[in-house]
Amino acid sequence: xxxxxxxxxxxxxxxxxxxxxxxxxxxxxxxxxxxxxxxxxxxxxxxxxxxxxxxxxxxxxxxxxxxxxxxxxxxxxxxxxxxxxxxxxxxxxxxxxxxxxxxxxxxxxxxxxxxxxxxxxxxxxxxxxxxxxxxxxxxxxxxxxxxxxxxxxxxxxxxxxxxxxxxxxxxxxxxxxxxxxxxxxxxxx
Numbered sequence: 001x002x003x004x005x006x007x008x009x010x011x012x013x014x015x016x017x018x019x020x021x022x023x024x025x026x027x028x029x030x031x032x033x034x035x036x037x038x039x040x041x042x043x044x045x046x047x048x049x050x051x052x053x054x055x056x057x058x059x060x061x062x063x064x065x066x067x068x069x070x071x072x073x074x075x076x077x078x079x080x081x082x083x084x085x086x087x088x089x090x091x092x093x094x095x096x097x098x099x100x101x102x103x104x105x106x107x108x109x110x111x112x113x114x115x116x117x118x119x120x121x122x123x124x125x126x127x128x129x130x131x132x133x134x135x136x137x138x139x140x141x142x143x144x145x146x147x148x149x150x151x152x153x154x155x156x157x158x159x160x161x162x163x164x165x166x167x168x169x170x171x172x173x174x175x176x177x178x179x180x181x182x183x184x185x186x187x188x189x
Contacts, residue, residue, distance in 0.1 A: 016167055020126040020144050025109035026160060027076065030084055034166060038076045038084060038107060045072040045102040057090040057157040060124060060147045067092070070100065076107060084166045086131075090157040095119075095150035108148075108156070118151035128169055129161055140169045 019029050031038055048071045050063040063069060072089045089108060094100030097117030104111060112119055123146045131141035145159040 013168075013170065016142060016169070019162070019167060020142060021123070023121045023123055023146070025113065026085075026144070027107040027109045030076065030162075030166075034078065034084065036078050038078060040074050040087075040105055040107045041077055042072060042074045042102045042105070045070060047071075053090055054088065054157075054159065056124065056145060056159070057088075060145075060157045061090065061092065061155055063092075072102065082163075082165070084163050086161045086163075088157075088159045091154070093154055095148075095154035095156070096152045097150070108158075112148075112150070120149045121146050122149070131161060131164055139164050142167055142169045 015033055019026065019033070022029055027038055047068050049065075050058050050067040050069060051065055053063070053069060053071060057063075057069070057071075061069065069090050069092045072087075072091075074087050074089070075083045076085045076087065077083055091100065095112070095117055097114075098104070098108065098111050106114070123144065126142065126144040128140050129143040130138040132138050141161050141164045143159065143161045145157070148156045148158060150156075
């Protein structure tokens, strides 16, 4: 974004609303917003019992207490290494067109598109959350969570938090809090 764009609150609020409401590839929207290609960095990928997964992921994927799933945490980064988003993806088996491997460094949505994997995204919630800074402090950021259902029936739960340095959160009054699982977009006021 240019400095002129960053000063126009209506454009900032509009870009944030579009990102949170969009049911297509978040990576494509972020790359258009930031005018650069993003890469994924997998921080951790491990098989976990369902009771150790986020409750929203268990509910969205219909997992029972006896089930296990892969939990992958990653970041999307600019070519300069700036973190744009922190992501959690949970799945029981990868869909056709994506290996599910931690070594696959293409963003998930881009890989699925490259392999022509048809998909539908259902937004579960969006709102404000906490963004951890490296110095132990936290700032308000926006998040979005959704389920990707692929044409082979495989589903992936995705939770993304966006860096407030790149995606401006709405003006916040009062303590910084996660909004829970209510679907809403920030206001432009």
